[in-house]
Amino acid sequence: MPTALELVDVNAGYGKLHILYDISLEIPEKEITVIVGPNGSGKSTLLKTIFGLTTIYSGDVIYRGVNIAGKKPHDIAKLGIAYLPQVGNVFDNLTVEENLRMAAHDFPKTAAREAIEEALEMFPVLKAFRKRKAKTLSGGEKQMLAMAMAMIRKPDLVIFDEPTAALAPKIAVQVLKEIVRLRDEFNKTIILVEQNAKRALEIGDKAVLLVSGRIQFKGGPKELLTHPELSKLYLGLK
Amino acid sequence: MIGISTIFFLETLAYASTLALLSLGLSLTYTTTRVPNFAHATIASIGTYVLLTVVGLMRLRGLNIYLYSIPAAFITVGIITLLQYVLVLKPLADRGNGLIGLMISTLALDIILMGVINIYADFLLQTFKAKKVKLQVRDQPALRSYDARIELFGQNVNVSGLVAFATLIAVAILLWLLLNKTKTGIAMRAAIENPALAEVLGVNVNRMYMLAWFLAGGLAGVGGVFMGMVQKISPAMGALLIVSVFAGSIAGGITSVFGSMLGGLLVGFAENFGPYYSSLLLNMDMTGYDKMFSLGIIVVVLLLVPGGLASLDLSGLKKRLPLLRAGGVEVSGE
Ligand SMILES: Nc1ncnc2c1ncn2[C@@H]1O[C@H](COP(=O)(O)OP(=O)(O)OP(=O)(O)O)[C@@H](O)[C@H]1O
Ligand SMILES: [Mg+2]
Numbered sequence: 001m002p003t004a005l006e007l008v009d010v011n012a013g014y015g016k017l018h019i020l021y022d023i024s025l026e027i028p029e030k031e032i033t034v035i036v037g038p039n040g041s042g043k044s045t046l047l048k049t050i051f052g053l054t055t056i057y058s059g060d061v062i063y064r065g066v067n068i069a070g071k072k073p074h075d076i077a078k079l080g081i082a083y084l085p086q087v088g089n090v091f092d093n094l095t096v097e098e099n100l101r102m103a104a105h106d107f108p109k110t111a112a113r114e115a116i117e118e119a120l121e122m123f124p125v126l127k128a129f130r131k132r133k134a135k136t137l138s139g140g141e142k143q144m145l146a147m148a149m150a151m152i153r154k155p156d157l158v159i160f161d162e163p164t165a166a167l168a169p170k171i172a173v174q175v176l177k178e179i180v181r182l183r184d185e186f187n188k189t190i191i192l193v194e195q196n197a198k199r200a201l202e203i204g205d206k207a208v209l210l211v212s213g214r215i216q217f218k219g220g221p222k223e224l225l226t227h228p229e230l231s232k233l234y235l236g237l238k
Numbered sequence: 239m240i241g242i243s244t245i246f247f248l249e250t251l252a253y254a255s256t257l258a259l260l261s262l263g264l265s266l267t268y269t270t271t272r273v274p275n276f277a278h279a280t281i282a283s284i285g286t287y288v289l290l291t292v293v294g295l296m297r298l299r300g301l302n303i304y305l306y307s308i309p310a311a312f313i314t315v316g317i318i319t320l321l322q323y324v325l326v327l328k329p330l331a332d333r334g335n336g337l338i339g340l341m342i343s344t345l346a347l348d349i350i351l352m353g354v355i356n357i358y359a360d361f362l363l364q365t366f367k368a369k370k371v372k373l374q375v376r377d378q379p380a381l382r383s384y385d386a387r388i389e390l391f392g393q394n395v396n397v398s399g400l401v402a403f404a405t406l407i408a409v410a411i412l413l414w415l416l417l418n419k420t421k422t423g424i425a426m427r428a429a430i431e432n433p434a435l436a437e438v439l440g441v442n443v444n445r446m447y448m449l450a451w452f453l454a455g456g457l458a459g460v461g462g463v464f465m466g467m468v469q470k471i472s473p474a475m476g477a478l479l480i481v482s483v484f485a486g487s488i489a490g491g492i493t494s495v496f497g498s499m500l501g502g503l504l505v506g507f508a509e510n511f512g513p514y515y516s517s518l519l520l521n522m523d524m525t526g527y528d529k530m531f532s533l534g535i536i537v538v539v540l541l542l543v544p545g546g547l548a549s550l551d552l553s554g555l556k557k558r559l560p561l562l563r564a565g566g567v568e569v570s571g572e
Contacts, residue, residue, distance in 0.1 A: 015334060051438060053434060053437070053438075073434075073437035073438055074437050074441055074442045077438055077439060085438065088435055090435075091427075091428050091432055092431070092432075093431055094424070094427065094428065098424055101424060102424055102428045102436075103439050105439070105440070106440050149439065153439070
């Protein structure tokens with residue numbers, strides 16, 4: 001598989017607070033790359049770094065041959081990358097419909113309407129809630145809305161930060177199924193950060209283990225799951 | 239009105255509308271940068287000097303005053319406030335300054351602006367002299383007599399109060415339409431609520447904030463025009479007003495633009511009617527105590543509704559109203 005996104009020796013953090021050290025990583029096209037690691041290891045920071053939401057001290061972030069390190073998030077959003085943050089991934093005080101319109105805010109009118117209808121077809125549960133404020137949705141419904149908002153922008157690369165956190169196991173499985181569907185039916189490239197390493201690695205094509213801001217492992221998900229030390233030390237698996 | 243003359247009522251209406259225009263702008267800027275702008279009232283008094291300039295140089299009278307000075311003040315003061323954001327607050331915030339630093343910068347700007355207005359007043363005085371315009375630039379009370387007049391309840395009164403209130407209503411409607419019906423407005427609400435997510439969805443959040451600051455400044459400038467039509471004009475008039483503007487915003491729930499507008503109206507009326515009625519009631523002169531009433535309002539509102547007027551949840555009432563009208567309370571579906 002060709003590479004969609006590549007990080008080369010990236011050092012990044014928040015202001016002067018250095019979090020990520022020498023991150024080099026290739027994200028293959030049309031595959032699910034799963035990033036796992038302990039709390040505070042820098043998983044969210046890594047995703048934010050791709051999207052221009054942190055300070056990059058050195059290194060390159062190359063998307064389809066273009067270095068996007070240092071670009072503003074709103075410009076990166078226009079390149080076909082979508083990012084669903086770990087928290088606050090919908091606008092609580094806007095209605096479901098306004099949230100969707102927001103996601104399509106820079107489209108021409110008819111294109112926006114079509115994109116919104118398509119997104120609603122992908123996530124039909126949302127149709128019943130059009131006029132409701134997002135803060136009144138359940139966790140799972142919010143996650144669907146966030147995914148619909150991301151899909152409206154017709155991205156090639158979708159970045160998920162713990163999309164199943166705080167969801168009931170049954171709904172979490174459903175959300176992960178949707179993510180697999182994005183890869184298989186819609187040919188999206190996906191980066192997925194997950195707390196529940198086992199569940200995520202089972203659907204992933206490539207695994208990355210992040211510990212204290214450094215990459216400890218890159219390779220096949222099976223390999224990581226069955227790794228004698230790493231899986232025990234960092235994933236809580238026996 | 240009980241014991242209140244039409245003239246006093248209209249002047250109060252002008253004052254309250256002015257406060258409402260300022261309080262809503264203060265909230266609009268506060269929701270973007272989370273910094274209370276202490277220069278907001280002095281910025282409005284720039285609008286007053288735009289009014290004085292336009293009236294003096296164009297020799298305007300009557301409704302023409304509003305026709306020219308409102309757009310001129312809106313644009314001039316809007317641009318100055320935009321510059322405050324772009325040249326002062328944004329660079330300071332980008333360098334990692336916290337709330338205190340940013341707040342002090344607005345106080346500093348307030349002092350600088352007051353100096354600049356004084357210098358401009360001198361310049362204007364020279365210009366007026368040269369052009370033989372009979373207007374003072376400090377302690378100028380005469381603009382009242384230039385106002386258009388109409389017959390209302392058998393009295394011949396200035397229109398400033400009515401124009402101010404009508405302008406406020408028009409502003410409220412336009413702002414509501416902007417924020418709820420246009421792409422830009424929805425993007426602005428999104429940028430205010432969750433800037434990071436808005437950025438991720440391709441909104442240039444900084445540009446939205448620039449627009450918010452421009453609008454807030456422009457509306458303050460319009461408020462300055464009405465201030466100039468009912469009050470004595472002086473470069474320091476903003477300093478007297480800023481407490482009341484904050485009172486309006488805080489009573490309204492500082493993060494709500496429309497709540498702050500209501501708060502501003504409420505404070506404006508309280509500051510004029512409070513001293514008036516209490517003077518009658520206590521049989522002593524209470525005219526110097528107007529700020530006591532605005533601050534009293536903050537206390538009362540925050541005691542009763544800690545989140546400010548805007549946090550009053552009317553949706554529960556709306557749901558219950560039909561049931562009450564039907565005469566019986568049933569268990570609703572939710
Ligand atoms: N906005 C921020 N400003 C400063 N430091 C931050 C910020 N966000 C995170 N950090 C710090 O960066 C480090 C990595 O945090 P990050 O959120 O990337 O971890 P994570 O791997 O996503 O953890 P979790 O599994 O809990 O989500 C932590 O020490 C955290 O305290
Ligand atoms: Mg995280």
